[in-house]
Structure formats: structure tokens, C-alpha cells
Amino acid sequence: MRLRNVRGSREAIAESEYTxxxxxxxxxxxxxxxxxxxxxxxxxxxxxxxxITELAVNHPDINYIGIEKYSSxxxxxxxxxxxxDIKNLFFIRMDAVEICxxxxxxEIDRIxxxxxxxxxxxxxxxxxxxxxQFFSRYNEILKTGGIVEFKTDNRPLFDFSMEEIPETDxxxxxxxxxxxxxxDKRLFEGNVTTEYEEKFVIMxxxxxxxxxxxxxxxxxx
Ligand code: SAM
Numbered sequence: 001m002r003l004r005n006v007r008g009s010r011e012a013i014a015e016s017e018y019t020x021x022x023x024x025x026x027x028x029x030x031x032x033x034x035x036x037x038x039x040x041x042x043x044x045x046x047x048x049x050x051x052i053t054e055l056a057v058n059h060p061d062i063n064y065i066g067i068e069k070y071s072s073x074x075x076x077x078x079x080x081x082x083x084x085d086i087k088n089l090f091f092i093r094m095d096a097v098e099i100c101x102x103x104x105x106x107e108i109d110r111i112x113x114x115x116x117x118x119x120x121x122x123x124x125x126x127x128x129x130x131x132x133q134f135f136s137r138y139n140e141i142l143k144t145g146g147i148v149e150f151k152t153d154n155r156p157l158f159d160f161s162m163e164e165i166p167e168t169d170x171x172x173x174x175x176x177x178x179x180x181x182x183x184d185k186r187l188f189e190g191n192v193t194t195e196y197e198e199k200f201v202i203m204x205x206x207x208x209x210x211x212x213x214x215x216x217x218x219x220x221x
Contacts, residue, residue, distance in 0.1 A: 004072060005072055006071070006072040006075050009071040009072050009074070009075035010071040010093075012075055012078065013071050013074055013075060013078060013091075013093055016078045016081075016091075018078055018081045018082070018089070018090055018091055019074070019078060019090065019091045019092065019093060020033070020065075020090055020091070020092050023092045023094065023102040024101045024102050026102070027101065027102055027103060027104050027107075028104035028107065030063075030065070030103070030107060031063075033090065034063045034087070034088060035087075036063070038061055038062055038063050038088070039062050039063065039109035039110070040062075040063045040064075040065060040107060040108055040109055041055070041062055041063070041064050041065075041108070041109050041110040041111070041112065042064070042065045042066070042067060042099075042103075042108055042110075042111055042112070043064070043065075043066050043067065043111075043112040043113075043114065044067045044096045044099070044111060044112070044113055044116075044129055045067070045068060045069075045096070045113065045114065045115075045116050045117070045129060046066035046067060046068045046074075046077065046091075046114075047068060047073050047077075047114075047115075047194070047195055047196070048073055048074075048076035048077055048080075048195055049066055049068075049074070049076065049077025049080060049081070049091070050193070050194055050195050050198075051112070051114055051192050051193070051194040051195075051197075052064050052066040052077075052089065052112070053066075053077065053080055053081065053084070053089065054192045055192055056084075056086055056088050056089035057084065057086060058192075059088075060086065060087075060088055061088075062088065062109075063088045063089075064088055064089045064090075065089075065090050065091070065092060066089070066090075066091045066092070067091075067092050067094060067096055067099070068091065068092075068093060069093065069094060069095045069096070070093075071093055074091060074093050077091060078091060096129065096134070096137075097137075099137050099141060100137050100140045100141060103140075103141040104141070105140060105141065106141075106142075106143040106144065107141055107143070108141045108142050108143065108146060109142075109143055109146050110142075110146055110147055110148075110149065111138055111142065111146070111147075111148045111149070112148075112149050112150075113129045113130065113148065113149070113150040113151075114150075114151050114152075114194045114196065114197070115151065115152050115153070115154075115194060115196035115197065115200075116128065116129040116130065116150070116152065116157070117129075118152075118154045118156065118157040120156070125160070128157065128160065128161075129150075130150055130157070130160065130161035130164060130165065131164060132164055132167055132168045135148075135164070135165065135168035135169070135170055135212075136168065136169070138170075139168070139169045139170070139214070142214075144214075144217065145213075145217055146213070146214075147173070147211055147212060147213045148170065148211070148212045148213075149209070149210075149211050149212075150209065150210050150211075150212070151179065151194070151197065151207055151208065151209045152207070152208055153196075153197075153200040153205040153206065153207050153208070154208075155177075155208065158177075158208040158210070161210065162175065162210065165210075165212050169214055169215055169216070170212040170213060170214055170215060171212065171213065171214075171215045172210050172211070172212050173211045173212060173213045174186060174187055174210065174211045175187075175208070175209065175210040175211070176188075176208065176209055176210075177206060177208050178206040178207070178208075179191065179206075179207040179208065179209045180201055180206075180207055181206060187209050187211070
């Protein structure tokens with residue numbers, strides 16, 4: 001993705017009350033930040049934050065943390081967040097490769113991956129957010145019954161994910177190659193679109209979605 005540098009975004013994020021600057025300090029204690037025991041769901045690579053912000057507004061009884069590595073994008077979510085009177089949404093600027101330093105075992109209820117960067121070269125496969133390396137990190141932090149949801153219009157990335165996930169401690173529990181077209185009830189129900197999804201749907205690209213859960217559990221909570 002080509003990024004326009006937004007001047008001052010890094011500083012504005014560091015000063016914002018909605019971004020956590022030293023997230024590792026909250027490892028095992030995120031519920032203290034939210035002040036409740038509600039489930040915590042994260043989106044990795046949240047971009048400008050439309051999806052996670054809408055979820056947070058619609059579900060005040062669930063806590064959300066958006067993770068994004070670039071300040072120039074994250075700043076847009078932080079700006080929108082200021083206008084909302086909600087208590088269940090925070091952001092972290094970091095590379096998700098570090099998530100196990102930030103979240104403890106069983107701390108996360110659900111992980112959302114939306115329109116993740118494809119990293120098309122084979123030698124970069126481990127950077128894909130649906131690689132076995134990332135799923136082994138998700139295994140560390142997801143609670144029992146926790147799931148990973150992934151949406152993309154990128155068919156090669158989706159095909160890779162469908163083959164990769166069974167090689168990990170997870171299985172694909174449900175999937176579709178045309179989320180909006182088939183309107184598969186279970187997968188489409190309550191669908192909240194992301195910025196990229198809106199663009200691709202207008203362009204007519206089919207959107208693929210899968211839900212993954214641990215092989216040992218095989219349930220969707
Ligand atoms: N999820 C948004 C959507 O669907 O509109 C944005 C999609 S955009 C193609 C992918 C985003 O993921 C980018 O903003 C990128 O910076 C972020 N990203 C990619 N790899 C990441 C990583 N390892 N850690 C954190 N953010 C990442």
C-alpha cells in the first residue's frame with residue numbers, strides 16, 4: 001500500500017488518550033484499562049478504523065483494540081474516535097509481529113484480519129497475517145473458543161490461507177468465496193464493511209471470508 005506521510009501524525013498519536021504507547025505494560029491487565037471483564041477483540045491492520053469503530057459503537061459490551069503499524073493511517077481513526085462518546089475502543093501503533101509481547105495467554109476473544117497485505121513473494125510468506133507464523137502467535141493469545149475472522153478480495157492470499165490454516169493448530173470452520181453475492185447467512189449476518197471492502201464491492205470484486213478456530217475446539221462462539 002502506498003502511504004502519504006501525514007505530518008505530525010506520530011506525535012498526535014503519542015499524545016492521544018485513545019492510543020496506548022507502551023502496550024506491553026498492559027500484558028495480562030487489559031481488562032483494567034477497560035474497567036470491566038468484557039471480551040476483548042482485536043483487529044490487526046485496521047487502517048483508518050471504519051470497521052472496528054463501527055463494531056465498538058454497535059457493541060458497547062465488547063472491548064476493542066485496533067492495531068495498525070503506520071501513524072499516517074492510524075491518525076484518521078484517532079481523529080474519528082475523538083468525536084465518539086464510547087469507552088470500549090483503544091488503538092495501538094505497532095507491528096503485529098510483536099503481539100505476544102502485548103497480550104497474555106487467553107486474553108483475546110477474537111481476532112479480525114481485513115484485507116491484509118498480500119506479500120505476494122514466496123520469500124515474504126511469513127509476513128502474511130494468515131501465515132503459520134502468525135497463527136502460532138494467535139494460538140498464544142486467543143482464549144478457549146476464540147476465533148479468527150479473515151476477509152479479503154485477494155484470491156491468491158485467500159487460497160494460501162485456506163491451505164495454510166490446516167497446517168497450524170487451527171482449522172477453517174466456515175468460508176465463502178462470495179460474501180456479498182451469496183449472502184451466506186452465517187457469514188454475512190451483521191457484516192460490517194471495511195474501507196477496502198466498500199471500494200472492492202463497488203468495483204464488483206467478490207469478497208472471500210473465512211472463520212478459523214482451534215482444531216481441538218471446533219466451535220464458533
Ligand atoms: N483493514 C483495513 C481495511 O480493510 O480497510 C485496511 C486494509 S490495508 C490493505 C492493510 C493495513 O494493514 C495497512 O494499513 C497496513 O499498514 C496494516 N498492516 C499490515 N501489516 C501489518 C502488521 N504486521 N502490523 C500492523 N499493521 C499491519
